Amino acid sequence: xxxxxxxxxxxxxxxxxxxxxxxxxxxxxxxxxxxxxxxxxxxxxxxxxxxxxxxxxxxxxxxxxxxxxxxxxxxxxxxxxxxxxxxxxxxxxxxxxxxxxxxxxxxxxxxxxxxxxxxxxxxxxxxxxxxxxxxxxxxxxxxxxxxxxxxxxxxxxxxxxxxxxxxxxxxxxxxxxxxxxxxxxxxxxxxxxxxxxxxxxxxxxxxxxxxxxxxxxxxxxxxxxxxxxxxxxxxxxxxxxxxxxxxxxxxxxxxx
Amino acid sequence: xxxxxxxxxxxxxxxxxxxxxxxxxxxxxxxxxxxxxxxxxxxxxxxxxxxxxxxxxxxxxxxxxxxxxxxxxxxxxxxxxxxxxxxxxxxxxxxxxxxxxxxxxxxxxxxxxxxxxxxxxxxxxxxxxxxxxxxxxxxxxxxxxxxxxxxxxxxxxxxxxxxxxxxxxxxxxxxxxxxxxxxxxxxxxxxxxxxxxxxxxxxxxxxxxxxxxxxxxxxxxxxxxxxxxxxxxxxxxxxxxxxxxxxxxxxxxxxx
Ligand SMILES: [Zn+2]
Ligand SMILES: [Zn+2]
Numbered sequence: 267x268x269x270x271x272x273x274x275x276x277x278x279x280x281x282x283x284x285x286x287x288x289x290x291x292x293x294x295x296x297x298x299x300x301x302x303x304x305x306x307x308x309x310x311x312x313x314x315x316x317x318x319x320x321x322x323x324x325x326x327x328x329x330x331x332x333x334x335x336x337x338x339x340x341x342x343x344x345x346x347x348x349x350x351x352x353x354x355x356x357x358x359x360x361x362x363x364x365x366x367x368x369x370x371x372x373x374x375x376x377x378x379x380x381x382x383x384x385x386x387x388x389x390x391x392x393x394x395x396x397x398x399x400x401x402x403x404x405x406x407x408x409x410x411x412x413x414x415x416x417x418x419x420x421x422x423x424x425x426x427x428x429x430x431x432x433x434x435x436x437x438x439x440x441x442x443x444x445x446x447x448x449x450x451x452x453x454x455x456x457x458x459x460x461x462x463x464x465x466x467x468x469x470x471x472x473x474x475x476x477x478x479x480x481x482x483x484x485x486x487x488x489x490x491x492x493x494x495x496x497x498x499x500x501x502x503x504x505x506x507x508x509x510x511x512x513x514x515x516x517x518x519x520x521x522x
Numbered sequence: 523x524x525x526x527x528x529x530x531x532x533x534x535x536x537x538x539x540x541x542x543x544x545x546x547x548x549x550x551x552x553x554x555x556x557x558x559x560x561x562x563x564x565x566x567x568x569x570x571x572x573x574x575x576x577x578x579x580x581x582x583x584x585x586x587x588x589x590x591x592x593x594x595x596x597x598x599x600x601x602x603x604x605x606x607x608x609x610x611x612x613x614x615x616x617x618x619x620x621x622x623x624x625x626x627x628x629x630x631x632x633x634x635x636x637x638x639x640x641x642x643x644x645x646x647x648x649x650x651x652x653x654x655x656x657x658x659x660x661x662x663x664x665x666x667x668x669x670x671x672x673x674x675x676x677x678x679x680x681x682x683x684x685x686x687x688x689x690x691x692x693x694x695x696x697x698x699x700x701x702x703x704x705x706x707x708x709x710x711x712x713x714x715x716x717x718x719x720x721x722x723x724x725x726x727x728x729x730x731x732x733x734x735x736x737x738x739x740x741x742x743x744x745x746x747x748x749x750x751x752x753x754x755x756x757x758x759x760x761x762x763x764x765x766x767x768x769x770x771x772x773x774x775x776x777x778x
Contacts, residue, residue, distance in 0.1 A: 337593035338604070341606070341768065344771065344775070346602060346604070348597075348602070350597070352596075355766075505775055508771070512597070515600065515764070519600070519760060519761055519764070521731075
């Protein structure tokens, strides 16, 4: 479409860039005051830029059969991906945590999780309540692949952790488990403790915010996210994906 | 942060995913009806996804000194880029058109634009009004690097076009110029005609929607967009950049 260059008259009067009312005419959901929608003075990049402040959430369309293609990361914390229907921003930690949780719950139906022995057992000092919490949920911990025993005094000894937990994350995972299991009653359903152990383990085995990811890792996380979503066990937690639809993008750029 | 696995009770009652009111508590701008904010039933990817429908526009923060890093394209039409302060979506045609327009206006202050001769002059049939429009604005056309002459009958002959216009785009550019200049008065300011010729030329020399871009081309467009923004001559036209701020992203993912 040809661009009409503004004449001197058009330059003197405020153009569409300074008339947000016209721009927002079809945006019924805007309730910003007049002060907050005004555009900044011309002659800077600010004029080129329109801020997207997503103010409303709505059910996203059911995604197509194809996976999203990851383009890269924002602040090494969010994966930015596209498919035909829009742009998606994915919280990499929450997404991977969810994927691992679903995988663990799925595998547990076939038997205990794969375990890895520590070359040097880990001896940790814990509070009495924390030691008790671990002791009371031995069944769940063993099924996940943990080997934790009382070591005398304030200590426990960790001889093995699930294969999916990075060795370096063993201590922080055990401490988190002790905290998260504290408060579960001894006689409570094993299933509930099992889910908690799986959730805590998934959290500590997952990539973290500020981790640089390879393209392959991003593809893996997005593919698994799609795959495990259909057998969703845990619909709770923080948002995993934000989507900006193709239609919204095209509308914003006045292409439709 | 450890994920609390939901207990059986939590599973039976609606969790936060089905309580948009709680999620939107701090979103004063939401005016969606209760029906439109409900989440879809669990057990599908829809649960993981929150739709971003940007409902309000606001002045974007003045960008930092650094350029945006392009990650890739969406539908070969929009460049997706990041900097420390957020994610940006750039309409590649509008951005490049703007860059070329600013470059042309800048170079014209030093003299006529660089021209390229066509190996075979282009003979085009035009309407009388179109031929007249081109004839009346010879000064502007020549300064931009066009050589267009009456060829007898309904035809004009194009011997040269600006170097920045792809040869293959010569005909469509001349036809667009004839249309866009039609209606400008003969005695009008040369400056205004010059701006129109520059705008039309920039539009036809720019990359188009659905053009696959190399990473280098994306970097070039974004860098030039930043550079020329400060000498902005033409603040009109369609939006060039949509930004989603880091703060908004982190708020959406409940990270702040
Ligand atoms: Zn976590
Ligand atoms: Zn254009």
